Amino acid sequence: MVRITGESIKNIPWQDKPAGYRYPVWRYTDNPVITRDDLFMANSIFNSAVVPYRGGFAGVFRADKMSRDHTLVTGMSADGIHWDLDEKVIFRGYDPRLCLIEGKYYLSWVNLTPHGTTIGIARTEDFISWEQLEDACYPVARNGVLFPRKIGGEYCLLIRPCDKGHTPYGDIFLSRSKDLTYWGRHRFVMSPVKNWEMTKVGAGPTPIETSEGWLMFYHGVLTSCNGFTYSMGAALLDLDEPWKVLHRADSFLLAPHELYECVGDVPNVVFPCAALADADTGRIAIYYGAADTTVAMAFTTADEVVDYIKRHDLISR
Numbered sequence: 001m002v003r004i005t006g007e008s009i010k011n012i013p014w015q016d017k018p019a020g021y022r023y024p025v026w027r028y029t030d031n032p033v034i035t036r037d038d039l040f041m042a043n044s045i046f047n048s049a050v051v052p053y054r055g056g057f058a059g060v061f062r063a064d065k066m067s068r069d070h071t072l073v074t075g076m077s078a079d080g081i082h083w084d085l086d087e088k089v090i091f092r093g094y095d096p097r098l099c100l101i102e103g104k105y106y107l108s109w110v111n112l113t114p115h116g117t118t119i120g121i122a123r124t125e126d127f128i129s130w131e132q133l134e135d136a137c138y139p140v141a142r143n144g145v146l147f148p149r150k151i152g153g154e155y156c157l158l159i160r161p162c163d164k165g166h167t168p169y170g171d172i173f174l175s176r177s178k179d180l181t182y183w184g185r186h187r188f189v190m191s192p193v194k195n196w197e198m199t200k201v202g203a204g205p206t207p208i209e210t211s212e213g214w215l216m217f218y219h220g221v222l223t224s225c226n227g228f229t230y231s232m233g234a235a236l237l238d239l240d241e242p243w244k245v246l247h248r249a250d251s252f253l254l255a256p257h258e259l260y261e262c263v264g265d266v267p268n269v270v271f272p273c274a275a276l277a278d279a280d281t282g283r284i285a286i287y288y289g290a291a292d293t294t295v296a297m298a299f300t301t302a303d304e305v306v307d308y309i310k311r312h313d314l315i316s317r
């Protein structure tokens with residue numbers, strides 16, 4: 001059995017895998033879980049972050065307003081499925097990730113500057129007051145994802161350098177820092193390899209520590225005659241040197257197949273930004289943006305996903 005090193009989340013949102021279903025990731029039957037109707041003046045609420053918090057769950061949500069400004073708001077939930085969102089904007093930008101490090105909740109997101117996007121970092125203990133740190137890099141970058149603990153004495157951040165537009169390229173890199181202010185000792189992690197992710201890849205939720213390595217869900221982008229298609233893949237990174245990819249699935253785990261993933265403001269997008277992982281049971285609940293319009297959920301287990309990665313491994317070939 002694959003062990004998860006992390007919290008026990010007794011009330012992790014969960015549905016059993018449907019009988020006879022052969023794939024490793026299955027969708028929540030009542031998707032989407034959050035829509036524009038959950039927040040006044042929202043055009044869309046999608047790529048969002050969730051963590052366990054005081055016996056329930058807290059989140060930071062990407063809410064694009066009716067002005068189409070990109071904003072981040074917070075929300076609370078008892079069960080991780082039904083959310084109470086706060087209208088107060090905490091930061092401008094998009095694609096938040098949340099990560100508990102040394103007792104504080106760190107937010108990393110696509111921060112907007114006059115010169116392009118960069119990775120904003122802020123921390124909180126109560127989801128009310130936030131302390132914003134220095135941006136983690138100069139523009140242009142997106143998909144900044146922190147690891148939940150220091151590795152080799154340093155904080156680690158996955159990052160995807162890009163351009164100012166709908167970047168037609170993109171590899172995942174890793175940067176390191178002793179103080180969460182100065183980032184360096186950069187390492188290459190991985191490039192797009194297979195068809196479904198032929199254009200670019202970007203890290204998704206906070207990596208999950210397992211006995212088989214850091215489980216990294218990520219998005220991969222295919223370019224078709226109709227534009228980009230965003231799907232979710234997974235890889236295992238070395239626990240001590242997380243820029244080393246140990247195993248990586250050659251096929252996606254979740255792609256836009258349901259109507260709410262195929263139709264919306266940006267069609268054909270599955271964009272994971274958060275995953276809850278229960279150390280006791282190995283259950284994993286994934287939150288993803290669907291068609292840049294709503295938040296949806298899917299489930300897997302550490303065993304299922306690691307087995308899938310290894311059976312479809314493109315590293316060991």
Ligand code: BMA
Nearest residue numbers: 047094095266269271289292
């Ligand atoms: C990316 C990001 C995501 C978005 C995706 C698809 O570049 O902006 O927020 O979900 O494009 O539009």
